[in-house]
Amino acid sequence: MKNDLFIRAAFSQPTERPPVWMMRQAGRFMKEYWDIKNRYSFLEMCKTPEIAADVTMLPVDLLGVDAAILFSDILVTAEAMGGQLSFEQGVGPRFANPVRNRADAEALQVDVVDKLQYVAGAIQVIQQRLQGRIPLIGFAGAPFTVLSYLVEGGSSKDFKRTKLLLHNEPELAHMILQKIADVTVDYLNMQIAAGVNALQLFDSWALALAWDDYKRFAHHYNAYIFSKLAREGVPVISFCKGSSVFAPIMAEAGPDVVSVDWNADLRMVKDSLPQGMAVQGNLDPFVLYADKRVIKERILHLFDGMRGQNGFIFNLGHGIMPDIPFDNVKYAIEVVKEFSY
Template sequence: MSTILQNDLFIRAALAQQTERPPVWMMRQAGRFMPEYWEIKNKYSFLEMCKTPEIAADVTMLPVDLLGIDAAILFSDILVTAEAMGGDLSFEQGVGPRFSNPVRTLADAEQLTVDCLDKLQYVADAIKVIQERLAGRIPLIGFAGAPFTILSYLVEGASSKDFKLTKLLLNNEPELAHLILQKIADVTIAYLNMQIDAGVNAIQLFDSWALALSWNDYRDFSHHYNKYILANIKRTVPVISFCKGSSVFAPMMVEANPDVISVDWNADLKNIKQSLPQGIAVQGNLDPFVLYADKKVIKTKIHQLFERMRGEEGFIFNLGHGIMPDIPFDNVKYAVEVIKEFRY
């Protein structure tokens, strides 16, 4: 990036450098816990928000302006790649994403197109608008959904509690699963390279549902493709690898050569950090439910995490997963203030 960042704390931490305090951003930081988000959401559908660069920029900027976080993340959705490939995607209030044409047979899989980058141009356009508005204040993170997580939505046709249809596919028709995963991976490489070319300062790969998998299935149906993606994108910006289950899978995740591993809240973060090769940073790992608690509890838990990580190079504060929609905005703002006041 030609723009010199006024606040490069996040980038330094992502590159495993010492920082005077941990940088902070939070997954789903531009979301439903903000009244200002609903002012926009009540006027447009979710996909309209994603696909209109000016609106995507408005939403991306909310936590920048209202919370003062150290990194912005592009407002979009992990499922836009699946839609571009041919998935008939809709979002239903209180239900979440749905695909009316789930992918369950070879014929379904063959319908998925890989040559679809032009359908995602609105994301590159949004990145350019956001970077104009950020004007070098803080870095912008781009992202994509990892192939296994995208596959699970395409196969189930919606969110799932048990991933029964997905696991049935992996067990009964592994070749078909690999065909679909390879297509998603190829689209994801092109999509992330497009974001890097458009000007993002970092990338995060979200494998939200990896925790559904056994160790061997994670290796074969998730890690294999994440490694392929990270080997084929332009490594000109730091890359974060996140999954629910990273507390278990971190030793394998590191083989994909990410710059940062984002850790869920089930593990001791220092233990994970010290088990990784030198130069790999960690991100995490506060349980988001802490943000429902009294402010004194929020402060204590954040300070406990920070004291545990004292002396570790390469630590980005985040939640173990995304902010829930009914967490009080005031509590999130307070948490950010506590983090920004802290000094090592």
């Protein structure tokens, strides 16, 4: 690989500078994304390998990032399991048939990897276009986060239905979570076989959970997934909102990298993790709205704190917001690429 900075950092090997990529880097803050999005539905974009590859390549060609991430969605596994998924403008994902009882849960299918072959097709097209320039990151939604969408029927502010399920019917919750975990193992191993160079597990809504509930209903299944992956040579990143709280137990699940939100001091998190475990993060995405001098100051301050550390991937604490100026994102990446240890 011509640029293996990201892979080396993920395996805590020495690098000349921190590698940079950004969550949601192929997205709504780019005019070129909208040029494509205005012609197709979101699910059409995900399910058409050539279009998914077009979107994946946008930040590679326009921003010069050190890693590409597959254009897809964390909920494609839930759709394959039987969820009737749609995306509404300004609302987000919706499931027309939310999981509300045991019969709904029993109806969820687990032998579904054939339904997700369009993702393997996209990976193959992307790798043909990358031609070994930089690594390609594949991903999936973590079981708790996928469960929350299936149970709530979409996004939620309070996760009331999800928490009632965990508290009142824990056995049913575990049955659903195990099904999602088994599908996720098959799905991520399919991505490895198709040619991804790294993986990230997104537990986007883990912050909704109390510590003990996180251990029972999130950590247990994430650890199960990591243990079942054919991951030799393929680094695995664990991400959740709440990683500033859950980082110690996230590390116990056995990822190669813990992706840290912006609420924590990154060096303190790094020092608390097992030797040889990398960190990713953790600039507050809202900094990218600020003046360029502020963007530079904040990035360099973060780098000062990580000086002398192997195993550091620069990223945001979460994804880029859709109205962040493209020029600010490009400038931030330039600042990272000009830095050297």
